[in-house]
Amino acid sequence: MDYFIWIFIIVIMMISQSFLSSSYQKYRKMPTLHQMRGCDAAKLILERNGIYDVSIVPSNRGTLSDYYDPTKKVVNLSSDIYYNSSIASVSVAAHEVGHALQHAEGYGFIALRNKMLPATQIASQLGWVSIFIGLISNIDFLLMFGIFALILIMLFQLVTLPIEFNASSRAIVQLKANGIIEDSEISSSKKMLRAAAFTYVAALITTVLNILRILLIRGSRNRD
Numbered sequence: 224m225d226y227f228i229w230i231f232i233i234v235i236m237m238i239s240q241s242f243l244s245s246s247y248q249k250y251r252k253m254p255t256l257h258q259m260r261g262c263d264a265a266k267l268i269l270e271r272n273g274i275y276d277v278s279i280v281p282s283n284r285g286t287l288s289d290y291y292d293p294t295k296k297v298v299n300l301s302s303d304i305y306y307n308s309s310i311a312s313v314s315v316a317a318h319e320v321g322h323a324l325q326h327a328e329g330y331g332f333i334a335l336r337n338k339m340l341p342a343t344q345i346a347s348q349l350g351w352v353s354i355f356i357g358l359i360s361n362i363d364f365l366l367m368f369g370i371f372a373l374i375l376i377m378l379f380q381l382v383t384l385p386i387e388f389n390a391s392s393r394a395i396v397q398l399k400a401n402g403i404i405e406d407s408e409i410s411s412s413k414k415m416l417r418a419a420a421f422t423y424v425a426a427l428i429t430t431v432l433n434i435l436r437i438l439l440i441r442g443s444r445n446r447d
């Protein structure tokens with residue numbers, strides 16, 4: 224059973240990664256009718272929403288490393304997204320600006336996630352170490368601590384989902400309302416953002432399965 228879950232985890236991770244990379248490869252080659260670059264689309268959406276204190280910068284972290292940093296109020300876009308005008312570029316840029324809009328508005332789940340962040344960071348540093356040491360040394364307390372750490376990570380990933388879906392739906396609304404994409408391009412844009420969101424769903428499923436796996440290992444040990 225334990226091995227079965229392990230294989231299932233690997234399969235889910237592989238599916239979500241290949242789904243994202245194949246979607247990205249497809250939509251980065253699909254030009255938009257209005258040919259607006261990702262950075263210009265992002266600037267336009269911010270302006271139209273009356274936000275002037277957020278900057279858009281190109282980052283060199285690599286493919287799809289795009290993120291919004293609320294502490295610095297910076298939208299970081301990977302160079303492919305920043306400089307190009309494909310469906311993928313404007314969609315991902317608008318999604319990251321969607322996070323800036325959420326921040327400006329004080330969107331509820333963001334405040335909750337920020338409160339959970341410090342504990343989750345500790346949990347992700349200590350969780351697996353604690354499980355690993357707990358397993359080899361047979362100390363149940365360490366194993367339980369590790370499982371609670373994974374549960375905390377799972378809750379954090381759960382709170383992240385509505386934030387991601389909301390940023391994507393804001394992106395579609397803004398792309399359309401500001402004339403960055405046409406009606407005929409909406410479904411492509413949605414598909415690109417759905418593939419990106421699926422990685423968050425896959426991460427959550429992976430954590431749930433890992434908790435189950437460790438509980439099963441613990442249960443079979445306690446029986447022995």
Ligand SMILES: [Zn+2]
Pocket residue numbers: 318319322387390
């Ligand atoms: Zn996002």
